[in-house]
Amino acid sequence: MCELLGMSANVPTDICFSFTGLMQRGGRTGPHSDGWGITFYEGLGCRTFKDPMPSAQSRIARLVQEYPIKSQAVVSHIRQANRGGVCLENTHPFTRELWGRYWTFAHNGQLTGFETLDTGRFEPVGSTDSERAFCWLLAQMATKYPKRPADPLAAFADIARWAGELAGMGVFNMLLSDGEYVCSFCSTQLHWITRRAPFGQAQLLDEDVAIDFQQETTPNDVVTVVATQPLTRDEAWHKMARGECNLFLWGERVAQSQVSLPPLSPT
Amino acid sequence: MCELLGMSANVPTDICFSFTGLMQRGGRTGPHSDGWGITFYEGLGCRTFKDPMPSAQSRIARLVQEYPIKSQAVVSHIRQANRGGVCLENTHPFTRELWGRYWTFAHNGQLTGFETLDTGRFEPVGSTDSERAFCWLLAQMATKYPKRPADPLAAFADIARWAGELAGMGVFNMLLSDGEYVCSFCSTQLHWITRRAPFGQAQLLDEDVAIDFQQETTPNDVVTVVATQPLTRDEAWHKMARGECNLFLWGERVAQSQVSLPPLSPT
Numbered sequence: 001m002c003e004l005l006g007m008s009a010n011v012p013t014d015i016c017f018s019f020t021g022l023m024q025r026g027g028r029t030g031p032h033s034d035g036w037g038i039t040f041y042e043g044l045g046c047r048t049f050k051d052p053m054p055s056a057q058s059r060i061a062r063l064v065q066e067y068p069i070k071s072q073a074v075v076s077h078i079r080q081a082n083r084g085g086v087c088l089e090n091t092h093p094f095t096r097e098l099w100g101r102y103w104t105f106a107h108n109g110q111l112t113g114f115e116t117l118d119t120g121r122f123e124p125v126g127s128t129d130s131e132r133a134f135c136w137l138l139a140q141m142a143t144k145y146p147k148r149p150a151d152p153l154a155a156f157a158d159i160a161r162w163a164g165e166l167a168g169m170g171v172f173n174m175l176l177s178d179g180e181y182v183c184s185f186c187s188t189q190l191h192w193i194t195r196r197a198p199f200g201q202a203q204l205l206d207e208d209v210a211i212d213f214q215q216e217t218t219p220n221d222v223v224t225v226v227a228t229q230p231l232t233r234d235e236a237w238h239k240m241a242r243g244e245c246n247l248f249l250w251g252e253r254v255a256q257s258q259v260s261l262p263p264l265s266p267t
Numbered sequence: 268m269c270e271l272l273g274m275s276a277n278v279p280t281d282i283c284f285s286f287t288g289l290m291q292r293g294g295r296t297g298p299h300s301d302g303w304g305i306t307f308y309e310g311l312g313c314r315t316f317k318d319p320m321p322s323a324q325s326r327i328a329r330l331v332q333e334y335p336i337k338s339q340a341v342v343s344h345i346r347q348a349n350r351g352g353v354c355l356e357n358t359h360p361f362t363r364e365l366w367g368r369y370w371t372f373a374h375n376g377q378l379t380g381f382e383t384l385d386t387g388r389f390e391p392v393g394s395t396d397s398e399r400a401f402c403w404l405l406a407q408m409a410t411k412y413p414k415r416p417a418d419p420l421a422a423f424a425d426i427a428r429w430a431g432e433l434a435g436m437g438v439f440n441m442l443l444s445d446g447e448y449v450c451s452f453c454s455t456q457l458h459w460i461t462r463r464a465p466f467g468q469a470q471l472l473d474e475d476v477a478i479d480f481q482q483e484t485t486p487n488d489v490v491t492v493v494a495t496q497p498l499t500r501d502e503a504w505h506k507m508a509r510g511e512c513n514l515f516l517w518g519e520r521v522a523q524s525q526v527s528l529p530p531l532s533p534t
Contacts, residue, residue: 042319042354043355044356044392044393045354045355045356045357045358045392045393046355047315047317047318047355048314049314049316050314051314052309052312060330060334063326063327067326067327087310087311087312088309088311088314089310089312091312096364097363097390097392098390099390100390100391101392102392121388122364123365123366123367124367125311125364125367125369126311126312142388
């Protein structure tokens with residue numbers, strides 16, 4: 001299993017606190033030692049830091065923890081490899097351009113029969129089920145919507161349905177963003193929390209670090225964090241249901257969809 | 268004017284020495300203070316570090332200088348903005364996937380009339396002439412070669428010709444790589460040097476730093492560096508001619524092409 005971390009915020013916000021918790025799971029408090037990556041959007045641009053090395057030992061991960069890059073949309077992932085070797089081209093998140101936007105994707109789970117997914121003009125570079133699923137998803141989007149749809153909420157319903165198709169092939173927990181919207185799909189486990197005034201305190205589960213959000217925010221800030229497992233011990237995280245697809249925009253949940261999925265087959 | 272830096276090598280090689288020289292030109296010894304970026308290929312994967320901040324003051328640039336990422340193909344750029352605002356989405360290098368490879372591009376110069384270039388399915392995200400030229404180039408490649416050509420040297424002749432078309436619109440010095448090949452096109456200024464045994468010493472022009480390559484290499488290493496201006500004071504750099512297009516593979520120049528260009532119009 002890998003772990004996902006996403007953020008959507010109404011003001012540029014640094015994710016150092018949550019990232020610090022997640023990184024400990026990469027080879028220290030967790031088994032996810034096969035690489036990590038994080039994509040920060042800033043305006044229409046984005047930058048990705050990634051490393052096929054365990055995050056708990058990565059010098060680049062340390063930079064990301066210490067250097068507060070402020071962003072309104074973030075997608076991050078730490079990996080425990082199950083499909084595809086441990087190398088840079090198999091390290092999440094993956095990014096491709098569609099409709100003049102950079103789309104970023106990270107996946108937790110594994111798919112069976114993914115080799116036959118037709119990815120159209122989006123060719124995978126690496127060998128993971130995840131990147132192929134992402135390329136297939138983009139191909140569906142590009143085919144149905146040759147141009148960016150005027151109503152992104154219409155496209156969201158399609159994305160939920162396509163994600164559901166992928167979840168029919170195995171385990172498919174996903175984060176997807178174009179820098180404006182952050183979309184999550186839950187196949188087996190995913191949690192989220194929206195922080196807004198009055199802000200409280202929180203302590204990381206994985207590291208002896210506490211934060212007083214009131215010191216770090218203004219009263220109008222709205223910040224949503226999505227993660228495989230709750231990252232803090234003293235906050236109420238929402239557990240997403242199997243087949244639940246959520247769309248976040250600038251910190252707020254703006255749409256929700258429920259896809260009917262068969263029960264997970266025992267593995 | 269921006270500055271370009273590229274590397275092609277037959278063994279994974281760190282570019283810290285050359286990068287240290289280049290970064291000084293970003294706001295200290297040179298005027299290129301509108302951002303910088305560097306893409307390292309490792310296998311089929313690549314990672315890009317970029318910052319819209321001046322490189323001489325960038326904490327991420329310092330990490331790249333101190334943390335020896337070893338690569339066989341590198342594309343780097345520092346920017347002095349002339350087309351498009353100073354922001355992350357306008358910061359070189361730009362990367363897109365084609366034929367299941369990541370293609371990375373950086374440009375020095377400026378183009379007139381670039382707005383009308385038809386980029387097909389490769390849509391620019393930012394507003395620079397450079398990214399649009401890159402997307403147009405990829406669209407030409409994708410149209411002529413729906414699949415990766417069996418003979419990359421045939422495609423090289425086409426790329427030289429298309430680069431020549433772009434150079435007809437202004438100043439177009441370029442680096443382009445798919446992680447295996449590194450291609451350069453010279454419109455006004457570009458230099459290159461191939462280092463191989465017996466290795467000597469070199470001193471940076473921009474910083475009081477010297478290196479003894481013999482200490483850093485094995486006798487079989489072959490490393491080519493391409494840069495807008497020579498980076499060292501005690502080596503013989505080759506100056507590329509106007510319209511000269513070079514193809515490097517694992518440190519060796521494997522093809523050269525000369526495109527006929529009209530004299531530069533006075534600006």
